[in-house]
Amino acid sequence: MSCLHTVNRSPDSKLLESCLRVINADDAILFIEDGVYHCASKISLQAIVETVKVYGLREDMLARATLSTALDRVEPVDTSRFVELCSEHDKVVSWF
Amino acid sequence: MKFSIVIYAAPYSSESAATALRFARSLIEQGHELYRLFFFGDGVHNASKLTVVAQDEINLQQQWSELIEQHDIDSVICVSSALRRGVLDQTEADRHELGSASAYESSEVAGLGQLIDATLHSDRVVNFG
């Protein structure tokens, strides 16, 4: 049973921290909306266990000029891939 | 795959309602089924039809309604959230003697039972807030 977690707030909030405290090793995180600012943050990404896949919503990264600064660990995905990720995982937990 | 979407956020105040709309469109384009849209809390404002936006901006409420009608989506506005925020269909407006309806007819005003039903009958429930 693996789970896709969406996180929509910037590193200044403690939202990612809350998510990481209860995440399982085979889960994945998708940063959306203001959450995409995590994609360029070494501190944020280092806090995520290596087995957890990390995605960023491409449209939100484009809008915020963070697509080019995103670190290698992050795979940018568009909304249609967001939908696919939801079906590939057993459930979706939204952190907002 | 069957999806249901729950929207807690009002349009314009945050990006979430717009994200949810793009997500809904995309899943339908991919041939998935949208079993139900459920507007809850401030999310009920997405069904408000008494809105005017600047010409160079998108009217989220109108776009929701068009999507719902175009694909015959089962769309529910939570009754307890909607009444206190003034988002009323004609039935509720008549019942409470408030004159005209303010909600798009494409959505139905109903209770939380519809959300529980959605969790039972959907493969995935995705929340936006």
Add this chain to the structure above:
Amino acid sequence: MTENANTAKPAKSRITFISRSAPYGNNRANLCLDMALASAVFEQDVNYVFLDDGVYQLLKGQDAAAIQSKTLGNALETLALYGIENVYADQQSLKKRGINRAELLPGMQLIDSDAVAKLIESADTVFNL
């Protein structure tokens, strides 16, 4: 609730509610409670977890009359009457906020982060607000 005869889905699902917001300042705690109560009324398998600022909802001695609100703590004390018996408070969230067990409403089970992770993993649907 809508009857849907053409489905093989079970009539019961496991729903985990994670309530992460303090009471009164916004309506998230109430939305979460309303969803949990509706789930119980429709006889779903409910787990109710208080995490982060959500643990502030569990303090004894709340009196919201002073702010013209309903006292949320009173409602939370009646969860068992609705058949919601799996009610959990996250120990780390309590500790971080300097709240000890004696200050909490009765009936709360204290659990650690790993147990919260398991309640998420074992659920069919998670509502997290």
